[in-house]
Amino acid sequence: MSKQHRLFLIYSIASIFFLCIPILSSPDFNYSLQLFRVAPFQRNFLSYVFLLGFFYANYLYFIPAYYLSDKKIAYAIIILGMFSIISFLPGILIPGGPMAPMGDRPPQAGPPPGMLFSDNYIPQFLFIFMLSFLSRINQQLNNIQMQKLHAEVSYLKAQINPHFLFNTLNSLYALTLEKSDEAPGAVLKLSAIMRYLVTESSRDYVPFAKEIAYLKDYIAMQLLRAGDNLTFSLDIKGETHDKQIAPLLLLPFIENAFKYGLSPEEKSEISIFIHSTEQQLFLRVRNTIVDVALTEEEKSETGIENTQKRLDLIYPGKHKLDIAQTKKNYLVELQIDLQ
Numbered sequence: 001m002s003k004q005h006r007l008f009l010i011y012s013i014a015s016i017f018f019l020c021i022p023i024l025s026s027p028d029f030n031y032s033l034q035l036f037r038v039a040p041f042q043r044n045f046l047s048y049v050f051l052l053g054f055f056y057a058n059y060l061y062f063i064p065a066y067y068l069s070d071k072k073i074a075y076a077i078i079i080l081g082m083f084s085i086i087s088f089l090p091g092i093l094i095p096g097g098p099m100a101p102m103g104d105r106p107p108q109a110g111p112p113p114g115m116l117f118s119d120n121y122i123p124q125f126l127f128i129f130m131l132s133f134l135s136r137i138n139q140q141l142n143n144i145q146m147q148k149l150h151a152e153v154s155y156l157k158a159q160i161n162p163h164f165l166f167n168t169l170n171s172l173y174a175l176t177l178e179k180s181d182e183a184p185g186a187v188l189k190l191s192a193i194m195r196y197l198v199t200e201s202s203r204d205y206v207p208f209a210k211e212i213a214y215l216k217d218y219i220a221m222q223l224l225r226a227g228d229n230l231t232f233s234l235d236i237k238g239e240t241h242d243k244q245i246a247p248l249l250l251l252p253f254i255e256n257a258f259k260y261g262l263s264p265e266e267k268s269e270i271s272i273f274i275h276s277t278e279q280q281l282f283l284r285v286r287n288t289i290v291d292v293a294l295t296e297e298e299k300s301e302t303g304i305e306n307t308q309k310r311l312d313l314i315y316p317g318k319h320k321l322d323i324a325q326t327k328k329n330y331l332v333e334l335q336i337d338l339q
Contacts, residue, residue, distance in 0.1 A: 039094050046090040051128045054082050058132040067133075068140065083125055174225055182224045189221040201247045208243035208276065212236060215250060219272070222258045230262060231269045238276035243338055245281065246314045250274075252303030253285045253332045260330060261287030276338075283334040289327070311336075 058079075066075035172190060175183040196214045200206045219234060226232065254272060261270045273284040304323075311319050311334075318337035325331070 043090040043094045046094060047086060050086045050090065051124060054086060054125075055128050055132045057082075058129065059136050063133065063136040079129065086125060171221060171225060178225075180224070186221050186224050189217045189224075192217045193221070197248075203247060205244040206247045208245045208281070211245055211247060211250065212274070215254060218251065219254065222262070226262060227264055229264065229267045231267070233271045235272070236274045238274075243276060243281070245336070245338070246310065249307060249310065249314075249336075250283055250334075252307045253283065253334065256304055256332075257285050257287035257330070260289050260292065263290035263292045266290040279337065279339050281334075281336045281338055283332070285332045287330050289325075289330055 062075060062078055066072070066078060172183070172186050175186050180186075193214065196210070196217075200210060200214075216234075223230075223232060257270050257272070261268045268288045268290045270287040271285075273282075275282045308321065311321060315336055318339075320333075320335045322333045323331070
């Protein structure tokens with residue numbers, strides 16, 4: 001059940017309970033059905049119906065149309081008008097005197113004709129007003145927070161894409177310098193990667209199987225220039241077809257392993273392990289650190305830093321990231337709760 005559906009259900013239950021207050025609070029509870037036949041109780045019940053209608057009207061229309069649209073004077077006039085209507089209209093629509101005797105009970109006085117609100121009703125109106133007002137303002141703040149969150153995630157994702165493209169083009173450039181026969185295959189891999197970036201990376205979530213296929217294309221292209229000095233292993237376990245994950249979330253850790261663990265002169269090792277269950281995703285990337293010449297731009301860890309921020313924004317409290325580095329080894333372990 002979505003958050004909006006749960007909220008609607010809560011409001012519906014609260015509304016039914018609110019309408020039952022006159023019955024539940026009546027000293028003649030055993031005769032509650034008979035109360036609907038007497039004018040004072042009818043006026044009382046009608047006032048609760050009006051208060052309930054005012055709650056939804058204020059929450060759904062008056063606040064967004066006037067208060068949030070910077071029409072606060074008009075909004076104040078509307079609230080005062082609603083207060084007057086709810087105060088006087090039930091007494092005008094249902095005039096009548098004291099409550100008739102029921103069983104052995106003596107006649108009971110009702111509210112003054114034409115004026116429903118006693119001291120007990122003024123706080124009820126204020127309570128309904130504050131409840132609808134604070135609920136709507138809280139929803140507005142949540143919407144603003146979600147918009148900011150989405151904008152920040154999009155910004156971080158936009159930073160990752162050029163960073164990845166820069167490194168990918170460097171890999172392709174190295175193959176062309178070597179006049180490798182595998183360069184055309186690398187171009188096809190790059191085409192598939194760019195297609196994924198264009199069609200899928202803008203989404204909030206993508207099928208996990210597509211993300212894995214994308215990672216395999218990237219790894220295959222990197223392996224084209226790896227040579228015999230690299231010992232590489234890739235192990236993917238678990239079902240992936242029915243899971244969703246934020247796009248480009250695993251790539252920076254794998255990209256980092258190839259950046260620091262691949263050298264044409266030194267022997268190195270890179271191992272990647274991905275395991276998915278119904279509830280969790282686990283990634284472990286281990287690589288040896290080789291002596292490789294990198295520019296200042298290449299040495300930056302923009303991809304890792306942005307991914308850490310994205311994890312905090314998209315999976316708050318639902319992920320665990322451990323990074324351990326020694327002089328010769330680098331280890332990343334990431335666990336994400338997919339529920």
